[in-house]
Structure formats: structure tokens, C-alpha cells
Amino acid sequence: MQRKTIFPQKGLPYLLLAPQLAITAVFFFWPAGQAVWYAFLRQDAFGIRTQFVGFENFADLFADPYYLQAIWTTVFFSVSVTVLSMSVALLLAALADREIRAAGLYRTLLIWPYAIAPAIAAVLWLFLFHPSIGLLGRGLNAMGVAWDYRLNDGQAMLVVILASAWKQVSYNFIFFLAGLQAIPRAVLEAAAIDGARPIRRFWTVVFPLLSPTAFFLLVVNIVYAFFDTFGIIDALTKGGPGKATETLIYRAYLDGRVNLDLGMSAAQSVVLMIMVIGLTIVQFRFIERRVHY
Amino acid sequence: MATLSLSGVRKQFGTTPVLHGIDLDVADGEMIVVVGASGCGKSTLLRIVAGLETASAGSVRIDGRDVTGLEPADRDIAMVFQNYALYPHMTVFENMAYGLKIRGMKLPDIRRRVDEAAQMLEIGPLLDRKPRQLSGGQRQRVAMGRAVVREPKLFLFDEPLSNLDAKLRVQMRAEIRRLQKRLGVTSLFVTHDQVEAMTLGDRLVVMHQGRAAQVASPMEVWGRPADTYVAGFIGSPAMNFLAATLLEGGGAAMLRAGPVIGFARAVSAAAAGTAVTLGIRPEHVEPAEGGLPLAIDLVEPLGSETVIHGTLPGGEVLTARLPIPASGIGATMPLRLPPEAFHVFEGASGRRLD
Ligand SMILES: Nc1ncnc2c1ncn2[C@@H]1O[C@H](COP(=O)(O)OP(=O)(O)O)[C@@H](O)[C@H]1O
Numbered sequence: 001m002q003r004k005t006i007f008p009q010k011g012l013p014y015l016l017l018a019p020q021l022a023i024t025a026v027f028f029f030w031p032a033g034q035a036v037w038y039a040f041l042r043q044d045a046f047g048i049r050t051q052f053v054g055f056e057n058f059a060d061l062f063a064d065p066y067y068l069q070a071i072w073t074t075v076f077f078s079v080s081v082t083v084l085s086m087s088v089a090l091l092l093a094a095l096a097d098r099e100i101r102a103a104g105l106y107r108t109l110l111i112w113p114y115a116i117a118p119a120i121a122a123v124l125w126l127f128l129f130h131p132s133i134g135l136l137g138r139g140l141n142a143m144g145v146a147w148d149y150r151l152n153d154g155q156a157m158l159v160v161i162l163a164s165a166w167k168q169v170s171y172n173f174i175f176f177l178a179g180l181q182a183i184p185r186a187v188l189e190a191a192a193i194d195g196a197r198p199i200r201r202f203w204t205v206v207f208p209l210l211s212p213t214a215f216f217l218l219v220v221n222i223v224y225a226f227f228d229t230f231g232i233i234d235a236l237t238k239g240g241p242g243k244a245t246e247t248l249i250y251r252a253y254l255d256g257r258v259n260l261d262l263g264m265s266a267a268q269s270v271v272l273m274i275m276v277i278g279l280t281i282v283q284f285r286f287i288e289r290r291v292h293y
Numbered sequence: 294m295a296t297l298s299l300s301g302v303r304k305q306f307g308t309t310p311v312l313h314g315i316d317l318d319v320a321d322g323e324m325i326v327v328v329g330a331s332g333c334g335k336s337t338l339l340r341i342v343a344g345l346e347t348a349s350a351g352s353v354r355i356d357g358r359d360v361t362g363l364e365p366a367d368r369d370i371a372m373v374f375q376n377y378a379l380y381p382h383m384t385v386f387e388n389m390a391y392g393l394k395i396r397g398m399k400l401p402d403i404r405r406r407v408d409e410a411a412q413m414l415e416i417g418p419l420l421d422r423k424p425r426q427l428s429g430g431q432r433q434r435v436a437m438g439r440a441v442v443r444e445p446k447l448f449l450f451d452e453p454l455s456n457l458d459a460k461l462r463v464q465m466r467a468e469i470r471r472l473q474k475r476l477g478v479t480s481l482f483v484t485h486d487q488v489e490a491m492t493l494g495d496r497l498v499v500m501h502q503g504r505a506a507q508v509a510s511p512m513e514v515w516g517r518p519a520d521t522y523v524a525g526f527i528g529s530p531a532m533n534f535l536a537a538t539l540l541e542g543g544g545a546a547m548l549r550a551g552p553v554i555g556f557a558r559a560v561s562a563a564a565a566g567t568a569v570t571l572g573i574r575p576e577h578v579e580p581a582e583g584g585l586p587l588a589i590d591l592v593e594p595l596g597s598e599t600v601i602h603g604t605l606p607g608g609e610v611l612t613a614r615l616p617i618p619a620s621g622i623g624a625t626m627p628l629r630l631p632p633e634a635f636h637v638f639e640g641a642s643g644r645r646l647d
Pocket residue numbers: 306311329330331332333334335336337338
């Protein structure tokens with residue numbers, strides 16, 4: 001059924017939409033447009049002279065081996081965060097689904113990390129893994145492991161992956177749990193009677209029925225790992241040691257705010273924007289053909 | 294093919310008792326229908342046999358083997374669910390092949406078995422479709438097919454026909470009966486529909502509040518119901534019940550309205566003066582000159598016969614099914630209640646006395 005509300009005045013709908021449109025324009029379209037414009041400019045370090053350079057910023061960017069390295073760092077980081085947070089969430093959701101009576105409390109506890117600001121989450125992990133004040137960090141050192149994520153590339157990556165994945169687990173958990181609960185009980189019982197043990201039941205019945213949810217979460221998690229982990233990286237490692245945890249978003253920030261190279265930073269923002277647009281298109285395509293099995 | 298035997302099966306959910314000790318022995322190849330009002334514990338019983346619920350007490354034996362503690366997978370049974378429970382992401386073929394694949398059967402053998410079953414159920418052309426592309430009746434057939442290909446020891450049916458429209462239900466009912474006879478697989482069929490129960494079962498288990506009120510053949514359940522619950526549940530329109538007092542010798546009882554009713558066989562199990570409930574089926578009531586006058590308050594013409602509802606002089610309501618058209622509302626009709634048609638139940642417990 002199609003419902004159409006008729007407004008007597010032509011102006012009213014626009015008036016009602018105006019605040020939302022204004023916010024979108026001021027906080028999204030304007031800075032995005034500015035970024036696109038700056039991407040074609042080059043400024044001196046003092047911001048005195050500005051010069052139009054066409055695609056030169058982009059050419060420089062992709063010629064920079066450090067930028068290519070940042071791409072790899074980002075891919076590794078994002079894949080790790082996505083795989084880790086989704087598999088842990090799926091495991092927890094499967095456990096909660098079995099004992100659904102306890103799920104109320106369980107669910108509430110699990111959603112908390114999602115409500116925590118990235119910087120706070122990072123500080124929490126810092127208190128765990130800091131080599132001299134962190135609980136686990138000191139323990140590891142006491143056990144003879146040379147633990148210092150501020151010096152060791154691999155350890156630094158591990159810590160930011162753990163902190164980022166941990167924060168996203170709760171979000172994934174909620175969706176996976178909802179997906180699991182939408183699977184009719186009788187279908188699982190039919191599989192049990194057909195002779196399938198729990199593990200087999202999971203891979204042949206539960207997981208295929210969960211795949212639309214999993215795909216949705218895959219896109220959301222990649223976007224999260226690409227863009228929303230800035231706070232965690234900034235608070236924990238600041239992209240270091242060296243460039244070990246310097247992801248694309250962190251590098252864009254460094255070039256713009258620290259190195260004051262606005263043109264390069266803007267060019268990087270444009271690259272990131274194109275990536276997120278691409279991911280969004282993939283997701284919309286998929287949601288359009290919502291029937292999946 | 295196997296026997297099934299339940300002894301003392303009890304179940305409680307938390308502190309709520311649902312089954313109070315069910316005993317049942319099912320012969321090889323027999324079709325048992327468990328019938329009862331909704332909520333009486335039929336599904337729970339079936340699920341205990343399937344292994345989907347664990348019994349709080351008692352044991353389940355399939356083919357002499359105690360399976361009480363076994364997983365559903367280890368019981369070699371197949372079940373047809375009310376909402377079919379097909380795997381939505383698999384084709385009809387995959388749905389039917391799933392259980393065979395798990396048992397490690399080779400693909401050519403699987404294909405042969407599935408094709409055979411599909412032909413028997415006339416779903417051959419549907420094998421490549423997904424469940425959502427099927428009608429309710431077709432899904433029902435696929436669910437049957439999934440059970441049949443497994444060639445299990447036991448078929449379990451939980452109200453498999455209640456989601457179908459009336460015509461299809463009658464058709465599938467006959468088909469299930471034919472299939473079960475042909476395959477000779479021991480079956481337990483749960484339904485709340487008495488017509489389904491009467492037509493499908495070799496024997497019925499009439500359940501009432503977690504107990505088996507009667508276990509007997511359909512005709513025996515109809516002809517000699519064990520208590521007033523069974524008597525009222527089986528038969529349509531339902532049996533009439535009249536309160537009465539047993540007279541000396543147990544050969545007659547006095548209705549509240551006054552008249553004395555003699556029985557064909559004397560009741561010896563109770564003393565004179567015992568309050569009894571007399572049951573008579575509406576189809577056994579006859580119109581007769583000089584009979585009890587029934588003040589008619591509703592007439593339902595059914596074509597070949599007429600159902601009339603009314604009150605006797607003692608205030609008891611009575612329903613009669615007559616092979617003749619009846620006079621209208623407000624009229625009085627004299628009716629005879631033949632002594633040989635009476636069922637005598639104890640007033641307090643409702644148990645059958647004669
Ligand atoms: N998992 C359960 N937890 C608690 N009570 C249940 C559960 N399953 C069934 N019951 C209760 O047990 C009773 C019998 O249920 P059921 O066997 O499904 O009845 P039927 O199939 O005869 O309609 C009902 O009162 C129902 O509420």
C-alpha cells in the first residue's frame with residue numbers, strides 16, 4: 001500500500017526538511033566540497049600562497065612508498081579487526097542464543113563497549129597493555145616476554161587491533177543475535193532429527209541463514225575499521241612506532257594537522273571518500289535484492 | 294520399522310507438570326493417533342519421543358532399545374512439523390537429501406532414493422525449487438518426502454495438516470494413510486482434530502490434561518468411551534450428558550426430570566443412590582410418540598439430517614440428530630432415548646461404569 005501525504009502549501013515540506021538539510025550541508029557537503037577543492041591546490045607551510053596544481057597531489061600520493069605502505073597497513077588492520085570482531089561476536093551470539101534466558105543480562109553487558117568513546121576504550125586497553133603500568137603488560141614482562149607495544153611494531157598492531165575489535169564486538173553481537181533468533185526453532189530441530197550434530201548444524205543451516213546479516217556486518221565493520229578507529233590509534237600509538245600503525249585515516253590527519261600539508265591531506269580524504277562511496281554502493285546493491293535464499 | 298514403547302513418561306516445565314505418566318505400546322507398523330484439546334501435552338509427548346525434550350521421568354524404547362538419553366540424531370526417526378520446517382536456503386532436492394548426506398550415503402544412491410520418494414509424492418517437477426517458491430500443499434509434500442527418504446524406524450507427525458485448507462487437508466489425510474500403510478512404518482500422529490484421529494489411527498490415544506484418558510481403536514473410543522471427557526470429545530455433535538441417580542439393582546437410573554431410564558446391561562459397580570451421568574449420542578435419540586418432550590430452541594438443517602437443540606422438562610439441554618426435517622423453534626417434540634444407547638458414568642469421577 002502506498003501512502004502519500006498531501007501538503008496544502010508547497011513550502012511546508014521544504015521548511016520541515018530545512019534543519020536536516022542545513023546540518024547535512026554545513027557539516028557534510030561543505031567540508032566534503034572543500035576537501036575536494038583543496039585536493040587540487042598546493043599551499044606553502046605558512047598558508048600564504050596557494051596554487052592550483054590539478055592532479056599533482058594525487059600523483060605524488062601514489063608515488064609515495066609510505067602511502068602505499070599505509071594502504072597495506074590499513075588493509076591488514078581492517079581485515080584483522082573485521083574477522084576478529086565478527087567471529088568473536090558470532091561465537092558469543094551463538095552461546096547467548098542457546099541460553100536465551102540469561103541473554104538479557106548478557107546482552108546488556110555486551111552492549112556496553114559500544115557506548116564507550118574510542119579514546120576511553122583506548123585508555124582502558126592502555127591500562128591493560130602498558131609495559132610499566134598495564135596489568136597484562138607488566139605480567140608479560142614479568143614472565144620474560146619483552147613486551148612494549150610502543151617499541152615493537154607487531155605488538156603495537158596487535159594492541160590497536162584488539163582494542164578496535166573489542167569495541168565493535170557488541171554491535172556485531174546484537175545483529176548476530178537478532179539474526180539467530182529469527183531462525184525458526186523447528187528448522188534447527190528438523191536438522192537435529194535429520195542427524196546433524198551442533199557443529200554441522202551450524203555450518204549447514206545456521207550460517208547460511210545468517211549470511212545476509214554477516215554480509216551487512218562485513219561492510220559495516222570494514223567502514224568502521226577504515227574510518228572510526230582514529231581515536232583508538234591516536235590514543236594508543238599515534239600511528240607508531242615508526243609508521244607501524246599508521247592507517248590511511250591517521251595519515252590523512254598527520255599530513256593535514258601535523259605536517260600542515262593541506263593539499264596532500266585533502267587528496268587523501270578524497271581517496272577515502274571514494275572508498276566509502278564504493279562500499280556503500282556495494283551494500284545498497286545487496287540490500288536491494290534482499291531475497292537471498 | 295520398529296516397535297515403540299513408553300513407560301511412565303512424565304514431564305514438567307519448571308514446577309508445572311505437563312505429562313503425568315504416559316504408558317503406551319505401539320506395535321510394528323501401527324499408526325497411533327494422539328488426540329486431545331490444545332495444550333494437553335500432545336506435542337510435548339511427541340517431542341520426548343523425538344528426543345527434542347528430555348522426559349522428567351520414565352523411559353522411551355524404540356525397537357526394544359532404550360533411547361531415553363539419546364540425541365534425536367541417534368534415534369533413527371523422522372518428523373513432520375506443523376509449519377513444515379523446511380530448510381529455506383536449500384532446494385527441494387537438497388532438503389530431502391540432507392539427512393542422507395549426513396549419513397554418508399553416496400550421491401547416486403541419494404538421487405535414486407529422492408527420485409523414488411518424489412515420484413511417490415508427485416513432487417518430481419519441484420526438486421529444483423526453493424521452499425519459498427512452493428504452495429502450502431507442496432511444502433507439506435516435501436516435508437513428507439524428507440521423512441520418507443530417510444526410511445526411518447519411526448514417523449512422527451505434529452499436526453502436519455492444520456496449516457492446509459479444508460479440501461487439501463482431507464486429501465492429504467487420505468494420502469498419509471495410504472503412504473503409511475504402504476511403507477508400513479510405525480507412526481505417531483498428533484492432532485487436535487477428532488475426524489483426523491478417527492480416520493487415520495489404528496488406535497487412538499485420547500489425552501486429557503497430561504494423561505492418556507483412553508487408548509483404544511477408534512470404534513471402541515466412540516462406542517465405549519472410558520470417561521465423560523473422552524465421550525464428549527469424540528463425536529460430533531458432542532454426546533449429551535444427563536444427571537441421574539442410580540436405582541436398586543443398577544439396572545436403571547432416575548433422571549432429574551423424573552422419568553426412569555432402564556439400561557440394556559445392569560451396572561453392578563456402584564451402589565443404589567450413586568449420582569451418575571448418563572451419556573447419549575445425538576444420533577441415537579429418536580422421535581417417538583409419547584416420549585420426553587423437548588422444547589426446541591435451535592434447529593440446524595444439514596440437508597440429509599437435522600440437528601435440533603432444546604431443553605428437557607428437568608432443565609437439561611439435549612441435542613438430537615434426526616434423519617427427518619424438524620419443526621421450528623418454540624415447538625415441542627417428543628423424543629425417545631433408547632436404553633441400549635446409554636453410556637453410564639460415575640457422577641463424581643466421570644469414569645465409565647457399565
Ligand atoms: N518449553 C516449554 N516451557 C514451558 N511450558 C511449556 C513448554 N512447552 C510446552 N509447555 C506447556 O506445556 C503444555 C502442553 O503443551 P503442548 O505439548 O505443546 O500441548 P499441545 O501440543 O497438546 O497443544 C502447555 O500448557 C504449554 O504451555
